[in-house]
Amino acid sequence: MNKKEIDFAKKTSLILEEIASKSQLKEGKEAVRSILREIYRQGTIGTKSLARKIHLPIPTIAATRKELENAGLIDRVKKGAILTESGLMFVTKELKISFVNDLLCKTCSGTRIEFPYEFDDIKAKLKSFTEQRPSPNTSLDQAFGLPITALRRAYFMLQNDDLEGKKILLLGDDDFTSLAIALLDISTDISVLDIDLRLTDVISRIADENNYQIKCYNHDLRKPIPDELMGQFDTVLTDPPYTVPGLELFLSRTIQALKKEIGRKIYLAYAHRAPNDLFDFQQVVVNHGLAIQETIPGFNLYEGAEMHGNTTSLSVLVTTSNTRTIIENEYKEMIYTGEINPTTRTYSCLNKHLIRIGTTEKIKSIEKLKELGCPICGIKDSFTRVTKEKRE
Amino acid sequence: MNKKEIDFAKKTSLILEEIASKSQLKEGKEAVRSILREIYRQGTIGTKSLARKIHLPIPTIAATRKELENAGLIDRVKKGAILTESGLMFVTKELKISFVNDLLCKTCSGTRIEFPYEFDDIKAKLKSFTEQRPSPNTSLDQAFGLPITALRRAYFMLQNDDLEGKKILLLGDDDFTSLAIALLDISTDISVLDIDLRLTDVISRIADENNYQIKCYNHDLRKPIPDELMGQFDTVLTDPPYTVPGLELFLSRTIQALKKEIGRKIYLAYAHRAPNDLFDFQQVVVNHGLAIQETIPGFNLYEGAEMHGNTTSLSVLVTTSNTRTIIENEYKEMIYTGEINPTTRTYSCLNKHLIRIGTTEKIKSIEKLKELGCPICGIKDSFTRVTKEKRE
Numbered sequence: 001m002n003k004k005e006i007d008f009a010k011k012t013s014l015i016l017e018e019i020a021s022k023s024q025l026k027e028g029k030e031a032v033r034s035i036l037r038e039i040y041r042q043g044t045i046g047t048k049s050l051a052r053k054i055h056l057p058i059p060t061i062a063a064t065r066k067e068l069e070n071a072g073l074i075d076r077v078k079k080g081a082i083l084t085e086s087g088l089m090f091v092t093k094e095l096k097i098s099f100v101n102d103l104l105c106k107t108c109s110g111t112r113i114e115f116p117y118e119f120d121d122i123k124a125k126l127k128s129f130t131e132q133r134p135s136p137n138t139s140l141d142q143a144f145g146l147p148i149t150a151l152r153r154a155y156f157m158l159q160n161d162d163l164e165g166k167k168i169l170l171l172g173d174d175d176f177t178s179l180a181i182a183l184l185d186i187s188t189d190i191s192v193l194d195i196d197l198r199l200t201d202v203i204s205r206i207a208d209e210n211n212y213q214i215k216c217y218n219h220d221l222r223k224p225i226p227d228e229l230m231g232q233f234d235t236v237l238t239d240p241p242y243t244v245p246g247l248e249l250f251l252s253r254t255i256q257a258l259k260k261e262i263g264r265k266i267y268l269a270y271a272h273r274a275p276n277d278l279f280d281f282q283q284v285v286v287n288h289g290l291a292i293q294e295t296i297p298g299f300n301l302y303e304g305a306e307m308h309g310n311t312t313s314l315s316v317l318v319t320t321s322n323t324r325t326i327i328e329n330e331y332k333e334m335i336y337t338g339e340i341n342p343t344t345r346t347y348s349c350l351n352k353h354l355i356r357i358g359t360t361e362k363i364k365s366i367e368k369l370k371e372l373g374c375p376i377c378g379i380k381d382s383f384t385r386v387t388k389e390k391r392e
Numbered sequence: 393m394n395k396k397e398i399d400f401a402k403k404t405s406l407i408l409e410e411i412a413s414k415s416q417l418k419e420g421k422e423a424v425r426s427i428l429r430e431i432y433r434q435g436t437i438g439t440k441s442l443a444r445k446i447h448l449p450i451p452t453i454a455a456t457r458k459e460l461e462n463a464g465l466i467d468r469v470k471k472g473a474i475l476t477e478s479g480l481m482f483v484t485k486e487l488k489i490s491f492v493n494d495l496l497c498k499t500c501s502g503t504r505i506e507f508p509y510e511f512d513d514i515k516a517k518l519k520s521f522t523e524q525r526p527s528p529n530t531s532l533d534q535a536f537g538l539p540i541t542a543l544r545r546a547y548f549m550l551q552n553d554d555l556e557g558k559k560i561l562l563l564g565d566d567d568f569t570s571l572a573i574a575l576l577d578i579s580t581d582i583s584v585l586d587i588d589l590r591l592t593d594v595i596s597r598i599a600d601e602n603n604y605q606i607k608c609y610n611h612d613l614r615k616p617i618p619d620e621l622m623g624q625f626d627t628v629l630t631d632p633p634y635t636v637p638g639l640e641l642f643l644s645r646t647i648q649a650l651k652k653e654i655g656r657k658i659y660l661a662y663a664h665r666a667p668n669d670l671f672d673f674q675q676v677v678v679n680h681g682l683a684i685q686e687t688i689p690g691f692n693l694y695e696g697a698e699m700h701g702n703t704t705s706l707s708v709l710v711t712t713s714n715t716r717t718i719i720e721n722e723y724k725e726m727i728y729t730g731e732i733n734p735t736t737r738t739y740s741c742l743n744k745h746l747i748r749i750g751t752t753e754k755i756k757s758i759e760k761l762k763e764l765g766c767p768i769c770g771i772k773d774s775f776t777r778v779t780k781e782k783r784e
Contacts, residue, residue: 030553030655037553096557096579101508103551108497110504112688116493159495161422161429165488187488262667263422275654278683279712286678291670294705295687296504313686320671 012094019071023064026274031056033095035064039074039081040091041100046080052310055272055298059385111299113156122183123147129179129206134198136174136303138365141241141336142196143302145175152299153237153267153314154180160316162235162265163188169229169257171221171238171250174199175300182212191233193217193225221253222331233257239269239300239312244280246335251288252327258319266290266317269300285315289322338364347383349374354386404486411463415456418666423448425487427456431466431473432483433492438472444702447664447690451777503691505548514575515539521571521598526590528566528695530757533633533728534588535694537567544691545629545659545706546572552708554627554657555580561621561649563613563630563642566591567692574604583625585609585617613645614723625649631661631692631704636672638727643680644719650711658682658709661692677707681714730756739775741766746778 016029025031034054039045047065051058065081068074073087083091091097104110126147136142154177157163163181167189170178178192192214194200200216207214217226236257240250247270258264273281285292292315299314334340344358347369353376357363363372366383373380408421417423426446431437439457443450457473460466465479475483483489496502518539528534546569549555555573559581562570570584584606586592592608599606609618628649632642639662650656665673677684684707691706726732736750739761745768749755755764758775765772 028653028655034553094557097553099550099556099576099578103505103508103547105497105500105504105506107499107506108504112497112500112502112504113495114497114499116495155495158491161426161489164491165486184491186491261420263420275683275710275712276714278685278710279681279714282678282683286674289671291667291674292684292687293670294689295684297686318667318670320667322668322671 012090015071015090019064019067022070023060023067025060025064026277027056027060028274032064032068035061035068036073036083036087036091036095037097039083040088040097041102044077044079044082048310049080052298052301055311109298111152111156111296113152113159115151115155119151122180123151125183126150126176126180130176132202132206133174133176134202135371136365136367137196138367139336139338140196141246141338142174145177145239146301146303147176147180149300149302150175150177150180153177154184156299156314157181157235157237157265157267158184158186160265162267166234167191167232168235168237169193169233171236171254171257172240173203175239176203177237178203178214179206179212182207182210182214189213191215191217191229193219193221193229195220221249222335224329225253225256229257231256231258231260233264234259235265235267237267237269241336242271242312243335243337243340244284245331245333245340246337247281247284249327249331249335251284251290252325255288255290255319255323255325262319262321262323264319266319268315268317269312270315271312272297285317287326289320289324290317291320292316293318346386348386349377349379350382351377351379353377355383404482407463407482411456411459414462415452415459417452417456418669419448419452420666424456424460427453427460428465428475428479428483428487429489431475432480432489433494436469436471436474440702441472444690444693447703501690503544503548503688505544505551507543507547511543514572515543517575518542518568518572522568524594524598525566525568526594527763528757528759529588530759531728531730532588533638533730534566537569537631538693538695539568539572541692541694542567542569542572545569546576548691548706549573549627549629549659550576550578552657554659558626559583559624560627560629561585561625563628563646563649564632565595567631568595569629570595570606571598571604574599574602574606581605583607583609583621585611585613585621587612613641614727616721617645617648621649623648623650623652625656626651627657627659629659629661633728634663634704635727635729635732636676637723637725637732638729639673639676641719641723641727643676643682644717647680647682647711647715647717654711654713654715656711658711660707660709661704662707663704664689677709679718681712681716682709683712684708685710738778740778741769741771742774743769743771745769747775 016032019032020029038050038053047058047061051061072084073090074081075084108114130147133144136144164186170192173192173194178190181188181190192203197218200218204216236254238250238254240246254266294316295313297313298311300312302310344356347355353374355374357369363369369383370380408424411424412421430442430445439450439453443453464476465482466473467476500506522539525536528536556578562584565584565586570582573580573582584595589610592610596608628646630642630646632638646658662673686708687705689705690703692704694702736748739747745766747766749761755761761775762772
């Protein structure tokens with residue numbers, strides 16, 4: 001590069017950095033670039049689709065989009081965002097982006113797994129089960145996986161030889177992965193442990209009605225797992241609270257449940273995180289003496305769950321001779337996102353009534369608000385978020 | 393499970409363990425199970441295909457196959473291995489394996505990336521380049537990637553937005569990934585560093601002939617990277633020696649070459665390893681303060697390279713605020729597999745002449761032996777391995 005080119009590259013980098021910092025984007029300038037690139041590729045794209053493609057929370061995308069508008073790089077249209085003329089120049093001439101094809105495999109959606117041909121029946125049946133779920137309790141970090149999420153996991157574990165003739169424990173199962181496995185009609189010994197009695201009740205009832213063998217335990221993981229589950233399992237799947245203490249607790253309990261052998265498997269769903277937070281997460285894994293065999297971004301899809309862009313990654317961890325629990329006894333600290341990062345959000349209903357929701361408010365979550373309706377006029381949808389504050 | 397079932401499960405587990413131990417299989421009983429399962433699925437399958445599917449070295453598969461034959465579970469037929477009647481009983485009744493579909497996505501071969509439609513021309517052109525490579529120097533742990541390997545990497549990095557408008561360094565490039573990137577016809581600043589002058593010469597010549605801008609540096613990484621490359625790059629791809637010191641050295645040099653920013657990317661090819669060795673590998677990554685964003689098993693395919701079953705995984709690592717080099721100055725220890733684990737192998741040619749090859753012998757590798765021919769009768773192929781000894 002000559003001097004002029006270097007100055008140019010620096011300037012470009014500064015523009016991206018400025019937008020990242022104004023929109024408080026932990027992921028930095030690369031995430032700003034990704035948003036611009038995705039808008040360039042798609043022509044126009046809504047915030048929700050952007051969040052899912054880029055693996056960022058919807059509020060984060062919304063904030064960055066606003067800064068990009070202020071900078072004159074994008075415009076808002078009915079279907080979402082489009083590049084302005086100077087935005088297009090910036091993307092093609094300065095960021096030098098020209099390739100428009102999305103190369104993520106359309107057959108497997110990047111999950112590496114192709115569904116077999118009997119899949120449609122199984123999916124319909126699982127959907128009839130998940131429709132019987134109660135509404136999610138967000139104070140327990142519940143975010144219900146779509147039926148396809150449970151099926152992807154089930155087929156993925158089957159492909160990896162972690163189900164047939166094996167004992168599997170679902171450590172928390174608001175996604176109904178246990179029922180997806182039962183639907184595969186293979187020989188697997190399935191156990192479910194969940195803190196939420198509503199869920200273990202529904203799973204037990206569906207299992208009884210369909211003659212599936214699923215053992216359900218209603219249990220708070222802050223207590224050590226029941227004695228009869230200690231050292232019993234070949235495979236554990238868990239989608240823990242996405243907090244460091246939550247991950248630590250769930251991994252320690254997972255290790256208690258697994259057979260004391262090298263090579264036992266853990267399937268771990270976890271939120272996409274900015275590099276430094278990803279490193280913290282990985283430290284917890286390494287401190288437990290577990291090795292990461294595989295990590296697939298964007299594997300799990302959820303209903304709602306706007307805080308992590310509706311998708312999380314799936315990792316396959318394996319026990320080694322270094323594997324050990326960190327938390328042995330009853331755990332009394334906070335583990336859930338709402339406890340560790342309590343926030344209060346203000347929403348406005350269609351009639352402009354303001355409603356405060358949050359961990360410490362009467363209504364804890366947007367899902368609950370939609371269910372109950374506006375406490376003033378009773379209207380049930382079209383809530384818009386006005387503010388969000390972190391509580392100390 | 394009742395008592396009888398528990399005894400049965402224990403017995404099954406013991407049979408697998410015994411075979412694993414007799415065939416000195418580091419990966420343990422699960423790998424024995426995987427081999428039986430793959431034979432069951434395929435009906436009959438050769439050692440090479442087994443090695444590629446299960447990600448184990450060919451000699452390891454061969455040894456286990458022999459033990460499975462001794463145990464009466466499999467038979468040898470012309471096309472490879474098949475289950476005996478009792479083998480079939482064992483797999484279906486005791487291991488409880490019944491599902492025969494291979495669910496690995498056939499469109500992307502499990503790489504998550506679909507090639508765009510202009511792909512065939514690019515592949516043909518790259519093949520014409522790789523045919524100009526000299527023969528691999530195995531004492532430098534060279535194992536040439538197939539043309540598809542370089543293209544998978546190039547498209548994968550493009551999809552992840554790590555090429556357009558970016559500076560990439562190939563730290564070692566016997567796979568010609570630099571040329572695959574050049575063929576994409578996007579705006580990327582490409583540099584190659586390799587210890588082997590034969591390779592940097594061929595890449596430079598091909599680049600000149602085709603008017604590609606590729607900067608080539610002939611350099612031994614045991615010395616710190618050239619000053620002009622320090623802190624310059626957005627992206628580094630490396631396929632280092634698969635030894636702990638080799639990985640440590642290559643990662644430290646990679647970090648020297650990357651811009652000092654959070655979120656810079658490293659694409660790292662590495663051999664599939666048994667859990668404990670995978671943990672050691674991961675420790676090196678974590679000690680460098682790098683976070684693993686993604687790991688795809690079986691991503692890279694190679695010519696020959698029987699020692700790691702012709703395939704390795706690809707990980708995407710990202711720099712964090714903890715990122716640091718471990719090795720700063722000139723490194724004087726051993727890094728290559730042949731140095732750290734020197735072996736002597738005896739091969740027999742078609743005329744039953746015995747030839748010793750190995751790190752400390754005149755002929756260092758089977759590739760070299762095939763090139764030179766038997767020193768006694770000059771015959772050039774059909775060499776069979778007779779013994780392998782580890783030297784102290």
